[in-house]
Amino acid sequence: MKLTTRDLIATFLVAAIGVPYVGYLVNGEMPFVQDPRGMSAIGLILGAAAFAVLRGGNAKDRVGTVENVLAVLALALGLLALALAETAAAEVLLAVFMGSILVVWLAEVADHAGWVPGHAALADRG
Numbered sequence: 001m002k003l004t005t006r007d008l009i010a011t012f013l014v015a016a017i018g019v020p021y022v023g024y025l026v027n028g029e030m031p032f033v034q035d036p037r038g039m040s041a042i043g044l045i046l047g048a049a050a051f052a053v054l055r056g057g058n059a060k061d062r063v064g065t066v067e068n069v070l071a072v073l074a075l076a077l078g079l080l081a082l083a084l085a086e087t088a089a090a091e092v093l094l095a096v097f098m099g100s101i102l103v104v105w106l107a108e109v110a111d112h113a114g115w116v117p118g119h120a121a122l123a124d125r126g
Helices: 005-027 036-055 062-083 090-113 120-125
Strands: none
Touching: 005 036, 005 090, 036 062, 036 090, 062 090
């Protein structure tokens, strides 16, 4: 399979999460991001948009189910990071949430590229 425009758009959305996060780590704040709560909110909004772009039109197979479970776990981590943004664990939760966004993005792109065994399109060829 080939990667599509959807994959490119989602990659830009994930990069739009990563760039401010790196700036936040280096400077302690970025425009519109002064604390873990703001970074969590950006991750939730742009991460949900990236997932919606990536999942649109995907096959309903077991790989898609695993990707959906990963996305729900990332969402739960994001909501937890947002809720506990004023606690001592905020930075750790935020880091785990940012990592989970990358895991979901990587799983989706690897699936679209045909690198994941068990994909419905690959099974049809077999």
